[in-house]
Amino acid sequence: MHGILVRMNDGEALTEVSLAWLQKAGLAALYDLAIGTISPEEFRTRSADERSRRKITAKADAERERTLLAERAAYLEAASKANFEKMESDPVLRRRQEARDLRRKFGVGYVEPEHYPRVMTFIKRLDSGKRISPEEFAWVSSHAEYCLTDELRIAYHRVEAEALTLDWNETGDAWAAINASAHWRKANEPQQAVAITATASAHARKKLPKIRSALMTTRGGALRDLKRFVEAKDLGLQAHNLTPDDYRPCTLLGAVSLQLGDLSSGHAWYCKAEARGTERFSVDQDIRAVLARVSKEERKRISAFLFSQDPERFKWLRGAGTEAQRS
Structure with missing residues (x-):
């Protein structure tokens, strides 16, 4: 124009x-x-x-x-x-839509036909707040692990944590509080674990050393989740003094020491944990979790230090920068 x-x-x-x-x-x-x-x-x-x-x-x-x-x-x-x-008047269509909505809620995609009935029962029970038997959780974990999304894992641990907390409140069983704390942590609610272990610890002063140590260790783990590392380390040391042959306080102290920047102590505590019976795979997973929580510079420093201490043992740390992020 x-x-x-x-x-x-x-x-x-x-x-x-x-x-x-x-x-x-x-x-x-x-x-x-x-x-x-x-x-x-x-x-x-x-x-x-x-x-x-x-x-x-x-x-x-x-x-x-x-x-x-x-x-x-x-x-x-x-x-x-x-x-x-049409869907409301057709029970089959309605059930299919409800199943799709539930899978979407928990991030579950396609389910193999042979797994579908048990997986959907698993999801429906968790959605309604009902506990899952250990056998059923083990079956889903082994046969349909691809369905076990983060959302479902968190829901499972929250249901268990709530049930065990109720058990603790009704019976005063310290082991119920200890197990509840572990599940609260896995449900990404460490503050709940701190709360229940605070109450349980106040009632456990005359309990057996094993119970007191377990309470201190799980409470220390929850404080570590909340980045209260000094308090977590103090509890780990108390637990270790109570049960020096138990690997669990050693694992806690290994992680906390690394996160506090005390790499020599961290490595030494992890070695003590392995010497007391924890599996090497568990230690590696714990170290991966630590690396995922620290800065990139600190991740490189920790990886280089551990590799220098035992190149064969920690050869997987050569690519820890990206591996920790993936894990």
């Missing part, structure tokens, strides 16, 4: 292509001016009329488009309502 106006302003004749474009665009007044059949004064009058008609046409087109969109929206709403009513 700009090129056409420039040529006309310079008094140059338009090409056949340009004239055809003016006709196709509905610019009749400009076309007639270009071929010389009307004067500039007549063009101004006719072009004003054309602009007015175009505005009216555009407004009518916009209104027609809005009407079509509204009709389409109404149609889709009616179709959706009809489908919903």
